[in-house]
């Protein structure tokens with residue numbers, strides 16, 4: 001382990017907001033000077049009649065052009081690299097669910113200094129310790145999740161079991177036999193593992209030793225988190241983690257043992273990342289307690305920095321953002337990711353987020369929590385019809401018709417739309433090991 005990397009940063013984490021902003025100002029100025037040497041970045045800033053160097057004036061950040069996937073796609077194959085290719089050690093990419101993946105480079109500095117620094121902070125805030133044995137269930141390859149966790153756990157000094165996603169039978173066995181105390185994976189995958197373990201006669205509450213987990217990769221509801229915790233050994237804490245490839249990994253925000261109960265996360269790396277929460281239409285900062293889109297500027301990334309990256313992830317800025325008993329008063333708090341502005345489904349004029357539907361399913365007796373899908377069908381009059389497909393738990397005695405009625409009724413009363421609910425037997429609907437695809441558009445029904 002690099003001696004320069006320390007996994008505790010009290011001198012930063014104890015700063016008040018002014019102290020953090022002072023660091024951001026200094027670093028933003030340096031970033032602007034650096035981007036001034038990149039023709040692609042100079043060109044990009046021209047869209048707003050600016051030059052990268054203007055970032056020296058901190059307030060000008062709010063006038064700088066935002067960056068989106070289409071900007072990077074236009075510069076295929078290696079968009080906006082600020083170092084020579086010979087200095088890039090590795091590439092990571094966005095998931096590429098639509099179109100080709102977009103590549104982001106990582107230099108030695110990114111891989112061996114920045115990510116360890118940021119990830120150690122995240123792991124420690126979540127309540128992990130170097131003594132933890134960690135089941136690392138994030139994916140590898142081009143995806144940054146598994147890579148960042150590996151780097152972080154190594155620097156932190158924990159013991160990593162990098163199983164990645166999948167191999168459920170092996171994981172359920174090793175969770176018992178290896179005594180993992182911490183985990184990083186998709187929350188839905190852990191719920192699937194619980195179901196598999198129970199089918200094998202294993203009671204995770206007794207057989208497993210998990211005491212903390214960081215859960216990212218998809219947004220789930222607080223109700224789902226509570227149910228997941230109830231299936232785990234007593235005292236287990238499911239910490240919510242958020243990040244993106246563009247930000248440099250799962251390192252933008254994390255819940256701490258105090259913010260866990262109010263279901264909020266600290267923007268934990270504000271000395272290396274500036275996070276704006278803005279109205280997706282006006283791009284103006286939202287007030288505390290309001291919902292906005294997360295927009296990210298990376299201050300220290302070497303090969304592939306971003307300035308005002310539009311994540312499309314919507315979140316509520318905490319009404320009490322700068323106060324937490326943990327003492328991180330300079331690292332504001334945000335709520336759980338509510339949804340993606342692109343995932344937002346508009347049905348007959350009503351905005352619906354898949355997580356709202358999930359909340360209702362999670363609260364419905366007899367419905368399987370981790371398996372549900374939304375189908376959008378268009379009829380001949382171009383009217384969109386929504387179908388919600390769920391499963392009835394094998395152990396449930398609630399009739400299918402009751403489950404269908406309760407979910408349909410709850411969606412209508414809470415979201416104001418009428419949907420068709422299909423209730424299947426447990427195990428019929430597709431499962432996902434990593435990012436779940438929940439919303440499916442179906443073509444016009446054949447007459």
Ligand SMILES: [Zn+2]
Nearest residue numbers: 256258324326
């Ligand atoms: Zn806290």
